[in-house]
Amino acid sequence: MVIGLGRFGGAVALTLERMGHEVLGADTDPRLVHEFAGQLTKVVEADCTEMATLDQLGVADFEAAVVAIGTDIEASVLAVLALCDLGIANIWAKANNDKHARILERTGARHVVFPEQRMGERVAHLLNERLLDFLAFGDDFAIARLKAPDPIVGLPLMTSECRKKFSVTVVGVKRTGQDFIHAVPDTIIFPDDELVVSGRIEDIERFSAIHNLRQR
Structure with a gap:
């Protein structure tokens, strides 16, 4: 699953799809959802900061999740926390700075990346x-x-x-x-x-x- 279909998240999702993986993409922006519809296995417009929403999407069945939310640090942390509460062990998350990265790691992200840096x-x-x-x-x-x-x-x-x-x-x-x-x-x-x-x-x-x- 890829949460956040901006430039980084979208590139990750499309690359995984080309590699033969089933990819569930999610974003709160209907424009991005429409843009990626048909390119990924499934695309949904959803707020993935709530565990209940992720549970309804069947996220617990996925082997890994990528949290690629950009500027909204609170949303990225809440998404990682919700994924962790659902038992997803392999969580990758995008960080904007070192402080953000430390919070993500303590929240449950196994891998933290700094794509812009x-x-x-x-x-x-x-x-x-x-x-x-x-x-x-x-x-x-x-x-x-x-x-x-x-x-x-x-x-x-x-x-x-x-x-x-x-x-x-x-x-x-x-x-x-x-x-x-x-x-x-x-x-x-x-x-x-x-x-x-x-x-x-x-x-x-x-x-x-x-x-x-x-x-x-």
């Missing part, structure tokens, strides 16, 4: 011209796709020692017109290669900006 961080990282894509996990760890830094071009990974010197792991290499290559110590980096690397965010940022690795 995460997207803002992702855009900021991508403003670095060498970073082509960026996905953060938790607070410190990330996987990124980036242009191969010039100093490691022409070298096998065992020679450039990226893990030892920069604490990043080169997971794979993508070359124009070729399939993805899983990186091994003997992998030689060519000009214009794109690398998939993993590591702490600050280490990835530092690695993407290196200038003369061979002198280190």
